[in-house]
Amino acid sequence: MADAVLFEFLHTEMVAELWTPDPDPGSGGQKTCPSVLESVGFRVGQALGERLPCDTPAFREELDVLKFLCKDLWVAVFQKQMDGLRTNHQGTYVLQDNSFPLLVPMASGLQYLEEAPKFLAFTCGLLCGALHTLGFQSLVTASVAALPAWAGGWLRDGRPWQSTQQVSPDARVLLGWSPSAGAEAFSLSERSLP
Amino acid sequence: MADAVLFEFLHTEMVAELWTPDPDPGSGGQKTCPSVLESVGFRVGQALGERLPCDTPAFREELDVLKFLCKDLWVAVFQKQMDGLRTNHQGTYVLQDNSFPLLVPMASGLQYLEEAPKFLAFTCGLLCGALHTLGFQSLVTASVAALPAWAGGWLRDGRPWQSTQQVSPDARVLLGWSPSAGAEAFSLSERSLP
Numbered sequence: 001m002a003d004a005v006l007f008e009f010l011h012t013e014m015v016a017e018l019w020t021p022d023p024d025p026g027s028g029g030q031k032t033c034p035s036v037l038e039s040v041g042f043r044v045g046q047a048l049g050e051r052l053p054c055d056t057p058a059f060r061e062e063l064d065v066l067k068f069l070c071k072d073l074w075v076a077v078f079q080k081q082m083d084g085l086r087t088n089h090q091g092t093y094v095l096q097d098n099s100f101p102l103l104v105p106m107a108s109g110l111q112y113l114e115e116a117p118k119f120l121a122f123t124c125g126l127l128c129g130a131l132h133t134l135g136f137q138s139l140v141t142a143s144v145a146a147l148p149a150w151a152g153g154w155l156r157d158g159r160p161w162q163s164t165q166q167v168s169p170d171a172r173v174l175l176g177w178s179p180s181a182g183a184e185a186f187s188l189s190e191r192s193l194p
Numbered sequence: 195m196a197d198a199v200l201f202e203f204l205h206t207e208m209v210a211e212l213w214t215p216d217p218d219p220g221s222g223g224q225k226t227c228p229s230v231l232e233s234v235g236f237r238v239g240q241a242l243g244e245r246l247p248c249d250t251p252a253f254r255e256e257l258d259v260l261k262f263l264c265k266d267l268w269v270a271v272f273q274k275q276m277d278g279l280r281t282n283h284q285g286t287y288v289l290q291d292n293s294f295p296l297l298v299p300m301a302s303g304l305q306y307l308e309e310a311p312k313f314l315a316f317t318c319g320l321l322c323g324a325l326h327t328l329g330f331q332s333l334v335t336a337s338v339a340a341l342p343a344w345a346g347g348w349l350r351d352g353r354p355w356q357s358t359q360q361v362s363p364d365a366r367v368l369l370g371w372s373p374s375a376g377a378e379a380f381s382l383s384e385r386s387l388p
Binding site: 036043 | 201212238241
Protein backbone atom coordinates (compact mmCIF):
# COMPACT_ATOMS: atom_id res chain seq x y z
CA MET A 1 0.00 0.00 0.00
CA ALA A 2 1.99 2.94 -1.25
CA ASP A 3 -0.82 5.36 -1.99
CA ALA A 4 -0.16 7.48 1.06
CA VAL A 5 3.52 7.55 0.22
CA LEU A 6 2.69 8.56 -3.34
CA PHE A 7 0.62 11.50 -2.14
CA GLU A 8 3.35 12.61 0.24
CA PHE A 9 6.01 12.43 -2.45
CA LEU A 10 3.78 14.32 -4.86
CA HIS A 11 3.04 16.97 -2.25
CA THR A 12 6.75 17.42 -1.57
CA GLU A 13 7.39 17.96 -5.27
CA MET A 14 4.47 20.37 -5.58
CA VAL A 15 5.89 22.41 -2.73
CA ALA A 16 9.29 22.42 -4.43
CA GLU A 17 7.85 23.57 -7.76
CA LEU A 18 4.92 25.77 -6.78
CA TRP A 19 5.64 27.35 -3.41
CA THR A 20 6.06 31.10 -3.56
CA PRO A 21 6.19 33.29 -0.47
CA ASP A 22 3.03 35.26 0.12
CA PRO A 23 3.16 38.73 -1.41
CA ASP A 24 3.19 41.75 0.82
CA PRO A 25 -0.22 42.25 2.35
CA GLY A 26 -2.28 45.21 1.16
CA SER A 27 -2.83 48.43 3.04
CA GLY A 28 -5.28 46.73 5.38
CA GLY A 29 -2.74 44.07 6.30
CA GLN A 30 -4.75 41.48 4.43
CA LYS A 31 -3.71 39.04 1.73
CA THR A 32 -5.19 39.89 -1.63
CA CYS A 33 -5.00 36.51 -3.36
CA PRO A 34 -4.30 32.89 -2.48
CA SER A 35 -0.95 31.31 -3.30
CA VAL A 36 -0.60 28.87 -6.18
CA LEU A 37 -0.37 25.96 -3.74
CA GLU A 38 -3.56 27.05 -2.01
CA SER A 39 -5.32 27.36 -5.34
CA VAL A 40 -4.22 23.87 -6.33
CA GLY A 41 -5.44 22.54 -2.99
CA PHE A 42 -8.69 24.45 -3.40
CA ARG A 43 -9.45 22.84 -6.75
CA VAL A 44 -8.50 19.37 -5.49
CA GLY A 45 -10.71 19.94 -2.44
CA GLN A 46 -13.59 21.03 -4.67
CA ALA A 47 -13.24 17.85 -6.70
CA LEU A 48 -13.00 15.64 -3.61
CA GLY A 49 -16.01 17.41 -2.14
CA GLU A 50 -17.99 16.47 -5.23
CA ARG A 51 -16.85 12.89 -5.26
CA LEU A 52 -16.84 11.80 -1.65
CA PRO A 53 -20.29 12.72 -0.37
CA CYS A 54 -21.95 10.36 -2.86
CA ASP A 55 -21.99 7.68 -0.19
CA THR A 56 -22.92 9.95 2.66
CA PRO A 57 -26.27 11.45 3.64
CA ALA A 58 -27.11 15.04 2.84
CA PHE A 59 -25.25 17.74 4.74
CA ARG A 60 -27.89 19.77 6.49
CA GLU A 61 -25.99 21.03 9.52
CA GLU A 62 -22.53 22.48 9.93
CA LEU A 63 -21.80 19.60 12.26
CA ASP A 64 -22.45 17.09 9.44
CA VAL A 65 -19.91 18.91 7.32
CA LEU A 66 -17.36 18.95 10.12
CA LYS A 67 -17.77 15.24 10.64
CA PHE A 68 -17.26 14.77 6.91
CA LEU A 69 -14.04 16.79 7.05
CA CYS A 70 -12.72 15.00 10.13
CA LYS A 71 -13.56 11.50 8.96
CA ASP A 72 -14.17 11.02 5.24
CA LEU A 73 -11.97 13.74 3.79
CA TRP A 74 -9.08 13.29 6.23
CA VAL A 75 -9.08 9.51 5.76
CA ALA A 76 -9.22 9.89 1.99
CA VAL A 77 -6.21 12.17 1.97
CA PHE A 78 -4.17 11.15 5.02
CA GLN A 79 -5.46 7.64 5.89
CA LYS A 80 -6.30 8.77 9.41
CA GLN A 81 -9.05 10.62 11.18
CA MET A 82 -8.63 14.01 12.76
CA ASP A 83 -7.56 13.71 16.38
CA GLY A 84 -9.95 16.26 17.84
CA LEU A 85 -12.92 18.53 17.11
CA ARG A 86 -14.14 21.43 19.23
CA THR A 87 -16.34 24.47 18.71
CA ASN A 88 -17.23 27.62 20.60
CA HIS A 89 -20.77 27.33 19.15
CA GLN A 90 -20.31 30.75 17.54
CA GLY A 91 -19.03 29.61 14.17
CA THR A 92 -15.46 28.82 15.12
CA TYR A 93 -14.37 25.21 14.89
CA VAL A 94 -11.18 23.64 16.12
CA LEU A 95 -9.91 20.52 14.38
CA GLN A 96 -6.74 19.03 15.75
CA ASP A 97 -4.24 16.71 14.08
CA ASN A 98 -1.45 15.64 16.39
CA SER A 99 0.61 13.88 13.76
CA PHE A 100 -0.02 15.75 10.54
CA PRO A 101 1.54 13.46 7.92
CA LEU A 102 2.97 16.23 5.74
CA LEU A 103 5.01 17.55 8.66
CA VAL A 104 5.94 14.27 10.33
CA PRO A 105 9.11 13.90 8.21
CA MET A 106 10.37 17.27 9.44
CA ALA A 107 12.57 17.57 12.47
CA SER A 108 11.48 19.87 15.25
CA GLY A 109 13.21 23.17 15.73
CA LEU A 110 12.53 26.84 15.13
CA GLN A 111 14.27 26.86 11.77
CA TYR A 112 11.94 24.12 10.53
CA LEU A 113 8.93 25.82 12.09
CA GLU A 114 9.60 28.79 9.85
CA GLU A 115 9.49 26.48 6.84
CA ALA A 116 6.20 24.91 7.88
CA PRO A 117 3.77 27.32 6.10
CA LYS A 118 4.74 25.94 2.71
CA PHE A 119 3.62 22.48 3.86
CA LEU A 120 0.27 23.80 5.11
CA ALA A 121 -0.88 25.92 2.17
CA PHE A 122 -2.13 23.01 0.06
CA THR A 123 -4.15 21.57 2.93
CA CYS A 124 -5.69 24.94 3.78
CA GLY A 125 -6.85 25.23 0.19
CA LEU A 126 -8.04 21.61 0.24
CA LEU A 127 -10.34 22.22 3.20
CA CYS A 128 -11.58 25.49 1.76
CA GLY A 129 -12.32 23.87 -1.60
CA ALA A 130 -14.21 20.95 -0.06
CA LEU A 131 -16.29 23.38 2.02
CA HIS A 132 -16.95 25.50 -1.05
CA THR A 133 -18.36 22.48 -2.90
CA LEU A 134 -20.56 21.72 0.10
CA GLY A 135 -21.95 25.25 0.03
CA PHE A 136 -19.88 26.94 2.72
CA GLN A 137 -17.66 29.85 1.83
CA SER A 138 -14.87 29.70 4.38
CA LEU A 139 -11.76 31.30 5.70
CA VAL A 140 -9.12 28.73 6.57
CA THR A 141 -6.00 29.38 8.57
CA ALA A 142 -3.19 27.10 9.70
CA SER A 143 -0.34 27.37 12.12
CA VAL A 144 2.07 24.99 13.76
CA ALA A 145 2.47 24.95 17.50
CA ALA A 146 5.01 22.18 17.56
CA LEU A 147 6.50 19.88 14.97
CA PRO A 148 5.43 17.33 13.84
CA ALA A 149 1.90 18.45 14.71
CA TRP A 150 0.09 21.41 13.23
CA ALA A 151 -2.77 23.81 13.84
CA GLY A 152 -5.00 25.86 11.54
CA GLY A 153 -8.17 27.91 11.84
CA TRP A 154 -10.97 29.56 10.00
CA LEU A 155 -13.58 32.01 11.10
CA ARG A 156 -17.22 32.77 10.63
CA ASP A 157 -18.39 36.15 9.35
CA GLY A 158 -14.97 37.20 8.20
CA ARG A 159 -13.58 37.96 11.63
CA PRO A 160 -9.90 37.05 11.95
CA TRP A 161 -9.10 34.26 14.32
CA GLN A 162 -7.08 35.33 17.39
CA SER A 163 -4.52 32.60 17.62
CA THR A 164 -3.10 33.82 20.92
CA GLN A 165 -6.42 33.14 22.57
CA GLN A 166 -6.99 29.68 21.23
CA VAL A 167 -3.76 27.87 20.50
CA SER A 168 -2.17 25.92 23.26
CA PRO A 169 1.42 24.68 23.00
CA ASP A 170 0.28 21.43 21.46
CA ALA A 171 -0.76 21.47 17.81
CA ARG A 172 -4.26 21.58 16.39
CA VAL A 173 -6.31 22.50 13.36
CA LEU A 174 -8.79 25.32 13.84
CA LEU A 175 -11.59 25.58 11.32
CA GLY A 176 -14.52 28.00 10.87
CA TRP A 177 -16.58 29.34 8.01
CA SER A 178 -18.84 32.14 6.98
CA PRO A 179 -21.41 31.78 4.20
CA SER A 180 -21.16 35.55 3.71
CA ALA A 181 -17.44 35.99 4.02
CA GLY A 182 -17.35 37.61 0.60
CA ALA A 183 -14.07 39.01 -0.61
CA GLU A 184 -12.52 39.62 2.76
CA ALA A 185 -8.92 38.52 2.70
CA PHE A 186 -6.45 37.64 5.42
CA SER A 187 -2.77 37.75 6.06
CA LEU A 188 -0.41 34.79 5.81
CA SER A 189 -1.71 33.00 8.85
CA GLU A 190 -5.35 33.74 8.13
CA ARG A 191 -6.12 32.70 4.63
CA SER A 192 -9.03 33.32 2.32
CA LEU A 193 -9.95 31.59 -0.89
CA PRO A 194 -12.70 32.67 -3.27
CA MET B 195 -11.31 4.66 -0.91
CA ALA B 196 -10.50 7.93 -2.57
CA ASP B 197 -6.75 7.61 -2.83
CA ALA B 198 -6.77 6.89 -6.55
CA VAL B 199 -9.10 9.81 -7.10
CA LEU B 200 -6.82 12.03 -5.04
CA PHE B 201 -3.82 11.14 -7.20
CA GLU B 202 -5.77 11.76 -10.38
CA PHE B 203 -7.00 15.14 -9.18
CA LEU B 204 -3.49 16.09 -8.09
CA HIS B 205 -2.05 14.99 -11.42
CA THR B 206 -4.62 17.08 -13.28
CA GLU B 207 -3.64 20.13 -11.25
CA MET B 208 0.06 19.47 -11.76
CA VAL B 209 -0.50 19.35 -15.50
CA ALA B 210 -2.44 22.62 -15.33
CA GLU B 211 0.31 24.36 -13.34
CA LEU B 212 3.52 22.76 -14.61
CA TRP B 213 3.01 21.66 -18.19
CA THR B 214 5.13 23.56 -20.66
CA PRO B 215 5.53 22.53 -24.28
CA ASP B 216 8.85 20.94 -25.04
CA PRO B 217 11.41 23.45 -26.26
CA ASP B 218 12.67 23.26 -29.82
CA PRO B 219 15.00 20.30 -30.21
CA GLY B 220 18.69 20.99 -30.70
CA SER B 221 20.57 20.76 -33.95
CA GLY B 222 20.53 16.99 -33.80
CA GLY B 223 16.76 16.93 -33.42
CA GLN B 224 17.11 15.78 -29.84
CA LYS B 225 15.61 17.17 -26.66
CA THR B 226 18.20 18.74 -24.41
CA CYS B 227 16.39 18.61 -21.07
CA PRO B 228 13.34 17.01 -19.54
CA SER B 229 10.21 19.03 -18.94
CA VAL B 230 9.25 20.14 -15.44
CA LEU B 231 6.52 17.50 -15.28
CA GLU B 232 8.99 14.78 -16.26
CA SER B 233 11.43 15.99 -13.62
CA VAL B 234 8.72 15.90 -10.97
CA GLY B 235 7.76 12.39 -12.08
CA PHE B 236 11.42 11.38 -12.07
CA ARG B 237 11.91 12.45 -8.46
CA VAL B 238 8.67 10.79 -7.34
CA GLY B 239 9.72 7.63 -9.19
CA GLN B 240 13.12 7.73 -7.49
CA ALA B 241 11.47 7.95 -4.10
CA LEU B 242 8.98 5.18 -4.88
CA GLY B 243 11.83 3.04 -6.17
CA GLU B 244 13.56 3.43 -2.83
CA ARG B 245 10.48 2.70 -0.79
CA LEU B 246 8.72 -0.11 -2.60
CA PRO B 247 11.40 -2.75 -3.08
CA CYS B 248 11.84 -3.15 0.69
CA ASP B 249 9.37 -6.02 0.60
CA THR B 250 10.63 -7.55 -2.60
CA PRO B 251 13.67 -9.71 -3.29
CA ALA B 252 16.79 -8.26 -4.84
CA PHE B 253 16.63 -7.20 -8.47
CA ARG B 254 19.25 -9.21 -10.25
CA GLU B 255 17.81 -9.45 -13.73
CA GLU B 256 16.14 -6.93 -15.98
CA LEU B 257 13.10 -9.18 -15.94
CA ASP B 258 12.81 -8.78 -12.15
CA VAL B 259 12.76 -5.03 -12.60
CA LEU B 260 10.14 -5.22 -15.32
CA LYS B 261 7.94 -7.36 -13.12
CA PHE B 262 8.38 -4.78 -10.38
CA LEU B 263 7.30 -2.01 -12.74
CA CYS B 264 4.31 -3.93 -14.09
CA LYS B 265 3.05 -5.13 -10.74
CA ASP B 266 4.28 -3.27 -7.66
CA LEU B 267 4.86 0.19 -9.08
CA TRP B 268 1.79 0.24 -11.32
CA VAL B 269 -0.47 -1.01 -8.53
CA ALA B 270 0.98 1.54 -6.11
CA VAL B 271 0.28 4.40 -8.49
CA PHE B 272 -2.73 3.27 -10.53
CA GLN B 273 -4.28 0.46 -8.45
CA LYS B 274 -4.01 -1.92 -11.39
CA GLN B 275 -1.39 -4.07 -13.02
CA MET B 276 0.00 -3.45 -16.47
CA ASP B 277 -2.03 -5.28 -19.10
CA GLY B 278 0.86 -6.69 -21.10
CA LEU B 279 4.63 -7.18 -21.19
CA ARG B 280 6.72 -8.15 -24.21
CA THR B 281 10.37 -7.93 -25.19
CA ASN B 282 12.43 -8.42 -28.32
CA HIS B 283 15.23 -9.84 -26.10
CA GLN B 284 17.52 -7.08 -27.35
CA GLY B 285 16.89 -4.55 -24.64
CA THR B 286 13.55 -3.23 -25.81
CA TYR B 287 10.55 -3.88 -23.60
CA VAL B 288 6.92 -3.32 -24.36
CA LEU B 289 4.55 -2.64 -21.48
CA GLN B 290 0.92 -2.14 -22.41
CA ASP B 291 -1.83 -0.43 -20.44
CA ASN B 292 -5.18 -0.63 -22.18
CA SER B 293 -7.00 1.69 -19.78
CA PHE B 294 -4.41 4.18 -18.61
CA PRO B 295 -6.21 5.94 -15.74
CA LEU B 296 -4.82 9.40 -16.47
CA LEU B 297 -6.32 9.32 -19.95
CA VAL B 298 -9.55 7.48 -19.25
CA PRO B 299 -11.43 10.71 -18.46
CA MET B 300 -10.53 12.09 -21.90
CA ALA B 301 -12.82 11.61 -24.85
CA SER B 302 -11.40 10.03 -27.97
CA GLY B 303 -10.70 12.18 -30.97
CA LEU B 304 -7.71 13.67 -32.77
CA GLN B 305 -7.95 16.98 -30.95
CA TYR B 306 -7.66 15.19 -27.61
CA LEU B 307 -4.88 12.95 -28.91
CA GLU B 308 -2.82 16.07 -29.51
CA GLU B 309 -3.31 17.03 -25.87
CA ALA B 310 -2.25 13.61 -24.60
CA PRO B 311 1.51 14.23 -24.23
CA LYS B 312 0.96 16.51 -21.25
CA PHE B 313 -0.77 13.62 -19.46
CA LEU B 314 2.09 11.21 -20.20
CA ALA B 315 5.12 13.30 -19.22
CA PHE B 316 4.80 12.70 -15.47
CA THR B 317 4.49 8.93 -15.91
CA CYS B 318 7.47 8.79 -18.28
CA GLY B 319 9.53 10.51 -15.62
CA LEU B 320 8.09 8.25 -12.93
CA LEU B 321 9.25 5.09 -14.70
CA CYS B 322 12.62 6.59 -15.49
CA GLY B 323 13.12 7.66 -11.88
CA ALA B 324 12.17 4.26 -10.47
CA LEU B 325 14.58 2.59 -12.89
CA HIS B 326 17.29 5.06 -11.94
CA THR B 327 16.94 4.13 -8.27
CA LEU B 328 17.16 0.46 -9.21
CA GLY B 329 20.41 1.06 -11.07
CA PHE B 330 19.20 1.31 -14.63
CA GLN B 331 19.72 4.48 -16.60
CA SER B 332 16.89 4.53 -19.08
CA LEU B 333 15.28 6.31 -21.97
CA VAL B 334 11.51 6.35 -21.69
CA THR B 335 9.09 7.28 -24.42
CA ALA B 336 5.31 7.36 -24.53
CA SER B 337 2.74 7.69 -27.22
CA VAL B 338 -0.99 7.16 -27.49
CA ALA B 339 -2.39 4.96 -30.21
CA ALA B 340 -5.99 5.37 -29.17
CA LEU B 341 -7.73 7.07 -26.31
CA PRO B 342 -8.25 6.10 -23.55
CA ALA B 343 -5.27 3.73 -23.82
CA TRP B 344 -1.67 4.79 -24.20
CA ALA B 345 1.73 3.56 -25.34
CA GLY B 346 5.27 4.50 -24.44
CA GLY B 347 8.77 3.14 -25.01
CA TRP B 348 12.37 3.30 -24.03
CA LEU B 349 15.47 1.94 -25.65
CA ARG B 350 18.68 0.24 -24.80
CA ASP B 351 22.03 1.71 -25.79
CA GLY B 352 20.63 5.09 -26.69
CA ARG B 353 19.10 3.99 -29.97
CA PRO B 354 15.82 5.75 -30.66
CA TRP B 355 12.76 3.58 -30.67
CA GLN B 356 11.13 3.25 -34.11
CA SER B 357 7.50 3.58 -33.22
CA THR B 358 6.30 2.80 -36.73
CA GLN B 359 7.76 -0.66 -36.43
CA GLN B 360 6.37 -1.55 -33.06
CA VAL B 361 3.14 0.26 -32.33
CA SER B 362 -0.06 -1.35 -33.45
CA PRO B 363 -3.34 0.57 -33.53
CA ASP B 364 -4.12 -0.48 -29.99
CA ALA B 365 -2.30 1.31 -27.17
CA ARG B 366 0.69 0.07 -25.23
CA VAL B 367 3.65 1.16 -23.12
CA LEU B 368 7.07 0.42 -24.57
CA LEU B 369 9.97 0.39 -22.16
CA GLY B 370 13.71 -0.22 -22.54
CA TRP B 371 16.87 0.88 -20.83
CA SER B 372 20.58 1.25 -21.27
CA PRO B 373 23.00 1.27 -18.34
CA SER B 374 25.36 3.30 -20.53
CA ALA B 375 22.92 5.64 -22.15
CA GLY B 376 24.90 8.60 -20.86
CA ALA B 377 23.82 12.04 -21.90
CA GLU B 378 22.13 11.09 -25.14
CA ALA B 379 18.86 12.95 -25.42
CA PHE B 380 15.77 12.40 -27.50
CA SER B 381 13.04 14.38 -29.14
CA LEU B 382 9.55 14.85 -27.77
CA SER B 383 8.42 11.29 -28.35
CA GLU B 384 11.69 9.75 -27.21
CA ARG B 385 12.59 11.12 -23.85
CA SER B 386 15.74 11.06 -21.76
CA LEU B 387 16.22 11.83 -18.12
CA PRO B 388 19.54 12.06 -16.30
